Structure formats: structure tokens, C-alpha cells
Amino acid sequence: MEIQIRQANQQDLASIADFQLTMAWETESLKLDLPTVRQGVAHILNNPEIGCYWVAEYQGEVIACLLNLYEWSDWRNGNVLWIHSLFVKDPYKGQGVFRQMYDFLKERVQNDPDLRGIRLYVEKTNLNAQKVYEAIGMTKEHYDLYEWLA
Template identity: 55%
Template sequence: MMIREAKNDDAAQIAAFQLEMALETEHLQLDKNTVERGVAQVFADPSKGTYYVAEKDGQVIASLLTTYEWSDWRNGTVLWIQSVYVRPAFRGNGVYKKMYRHIQQLVDRDDRLKGVRLYVDQTNSRAQQVYEKLGMTAEHYQLFEWMKD
């Protein structure tokens, strides 16, 4: 298995993953065209983020998106991991762990990057256990949000 930065050719698969994830985790039927355009925007404007994929035997089996948060407290950028999806047949085999370690290494090698954050649905206990096993903590912040309809 190889972890790599996604290419524009991966956009359709990434969008399909996002549609599957929304349905699976939140029972939401997202608008396919909106999601496809949203994924395309990341490739068109790198300041929005970077997609990474896990590839095995030439097949993309997982993806995640990193976005950027400026931290004045740390005088640097924190990477947010978002939109994580691993094909069901490959779950429980360390795919996300390998992807996370890849992101962690990017942060370790770049003095401008200060850390990694992510958010997780409060009911997704399986994901929370994975994140805790990787050394992440949930002790500092609670996420609040407002989203317009």
C-alpha cells in the first residue's frame, strides 16, 4: 500500500467516497454535483487543502483531506484532517493509521507546521478509539458550529 498526494484524476473517486461516507455516517444523501464541484475546487485552488489517497494494487482504497488553520499561539499552521474515507473491505487493516503517520511525518519535517487536528462525530466510537490509539487526545476542545442551510 502506498500513500500519496491525490491527483486531479482521483477527483471522481474522492467525490464518490464523500457521497458514501455521508450516507453511511450521517444518513445524508448529498447532491452529487455539489460534492464533485467541491472536490474539484480543492484541486483548482491548493490554498483550500490537499487530498491524500491510499493506493493498493493500483486501486484507490482510501482518501482524506487536509486543510489549514493558522495558529497565532504557535506562529504556524495546524493541519486539519477531514473527509476521511476507507473502503469497507479495507477497514481494520491499518489503512488510516498509515495515512495518519504520513501526515504526521509531513508535519514533523516542516517547521511551519505545528500539529494535526480532526473532528469526529460524538457517536463514532470506533473512529475515536482509532484516533486515541494513534496518540491523539480529545481533552482540550469541544467543537461548536453554525452552518447556514
């Protein structure tokens, strides 16, 4: 399946927000507030220094997205790209869409001296996603994630 990957723009805001609502419900049975999510997506689109969305298109349709946020690593003297908000529409899951998006990001990292790697986090119970990440060569590391959210 040949897809085109491009940086998202304002015209993608509604699709990305809808993807996020669907993903939250599918993965965590969490009902998100659409206006809040739309504002959050718009914030990234309007502030590229924070991060950027990438979308995958197939035959002119946006079928997937992911968000890259930057994490400065003093140990590596460069940024690590964090993958957030990854979503692939149902008919396209299992078709290699994420692998192509990941390969696209990996090439960016390899060709940009300011980028040092790629990281993501995954829900502990999402075993299917973990298998996908391992199959593309990502490794489960020794860090645990702690959080406090208001």
C-alpha cells in the first residue's frame, strides 16, 4: 500500500481531532471533549516549535496521523522525537501504514544532525501495538513512566 506522508496543516484539523476522539474511546474508553481537542490540535498547528502532526494519505484521503513533540536531551545534545496521538483508520490498520510513517521519521532523524532518536509510550495492555513496535525494531526500555495530570 503506497501512501503519501506530509506535514499536517490547518485543513487537517477536523480529521486529526476526530481521530483523537476515536482513539481515546478505542484504547481507553475515554470520551474526550471535542472543542478542547480541537483547541489542542490547533495549538500545535500554530506553534511548530513545540511539535508537528504528520498525516498519511491514501488516494487523497487522510487515513492516519501522528504527533511529534520534541524532547531536548542534554545527554545526546539534540532532540528526541516523541510519537504521540498515533491513529490509523480501521480499514487501513494492519496494512503497514504506521511502518511507513515510522520509516519516514527514522529517515528524518538519520538525516538531521539535531535529531537523536524516536520514542513513544504505549498503554500497558495494548499488546497489539507493542508487537507492532517490536516488529519495526523499537525496543522496550528500562524506564517507567510516572505522571501527574491536573
